[in-house]
Amino acid sequence: MVYRATVRSGGALLWFFQRVSGIFLAVVLFLHVIMTHVLIRGDLDFADVAGRVATPLWKTMDISFLVIALFHGLYGAWVVLDDYIHVQWLRVLIYGVIAILGVILVTLGILTLISFNPGG
Amino acid sequence: MRVIKHYRIHLGTFAWILHRLSGLGLIFYLCLHVWVISHLIGGEESFNEIMEFLGTPLFKFLEIGLVGTIFYHLFNGLRITLIDIGVFVEKQKLLFGIAVVLWLITWFAVGAAMLSRWGGLPFM
Numbered sequence: 001m002v003y004r005a006t007v008r009s010g011g012a013l014l015w016f017f018q019r020v021s022g023i024f025l026a027v028v029l030f031l032h033v034i035m036t037h038v039l040i041r042g043d044l045d046f047a048d049v050a051g052r053v054a055t056p057l058w059k060t061m062d063i064s065f066l067v068i069a070l071f072h073g074l075y076g077a078w079v080v081l082d083d084y085i086h087v088q089w090l091r092v093l094i095y096g097v098i099a100i101l102g103v104i105l106v107t108l109g110i111l112t113l114i115s116f117n118p119g120g
Numbered sequence: 121m122r123v124i125k126h127y128r129i130h131l132g133t134f135a136w137i138l139h140r141l142s143g144l145g146l147i148f149y150l151c152l153h154v155w156v157i158s159h160l161i162g163g164e165e166s167f168n169e170i171m172e173f174l175g176t177p178l179f180k181f182l183e184i185g186l187v188g189t190i191f192y193h194l195f196n197g198l199r200i201t202l203i204d205i206g207v208f209v210e211k212q213k214l215l216f217g218i219a220v221v222l223w224l225i226t227w228f229a230v231g232a233a234m235l236s237r238w239g240g241l242p243f244m
Contacts (some may be wrong), residue, residue, distance in 0.1 A: 073147030
């Protein structure tokens with residue numbers, strides 16, 4: 001059987017973006033963990049999250065965080081699976097599932113983040 | 121000399137395998153995380169209900185593991201990026217050592233803060 005790459009792991013540009021997004025995520029995720037696990041008192045509840053997400057700065061920050069993290073993670077998962085799965089139809093299927101998952105989760109995440117407004 | 125060479129290859133491969141496994145674990149978590157946080161759309165009751173479910177000891181235990189997975193992937197990822205840029209290429213074993221130390225320190229510190237917030241540490 002001749003091996004034909006119907007879907008590829010990506011090119012140099014994606015490899016570069018994985019590094020750039022990685023540096024961004026290292027900083028933002030570090031702060032995210034500190035904020036949600038170290039700086040808060042008691043258990044995390046609705047009021048804690050709603051109050052933070054309502055401000056425009058946090059909303060912008062969280063949407064960037066969401067999109068970049070999902071891209072970094074889903075693309076990373078594809079790079080890993082690409083190395084081990086060589087059955088054509090399965091490659092196309094997994095590639096499709098990852099792409100659809102990306103669209104659904106970005107949409108769901110943005111809908112969550114824009115549902116909060118200052119004072120309400 | 122042969123032994124050291126063999127060991128060096130082993131260490132890098134080990135770090136690489138762990139990077140892939142931790143990455144797969146993290147994207148699996150992130151998918152669930154986005155879904156859990158989307159309960160905010162359903163209002164206070166819906167969100168607090170799922171947070172209460174996730175507040176059980178099993179999930180708290182898993183959360184400590186999550187923090188460890190995040191910090192491994194974070195510090196090893198920075199190490200990979202430095203090597204890709206072309207700095208410290210000749211000192212990558214030292215660089216891995218530094219990444220491991222930072223990983224363990226942050227995991228321990230954040231883990232201790234979480235346990236203390238949950239009332240699990242009598243001395244904090």
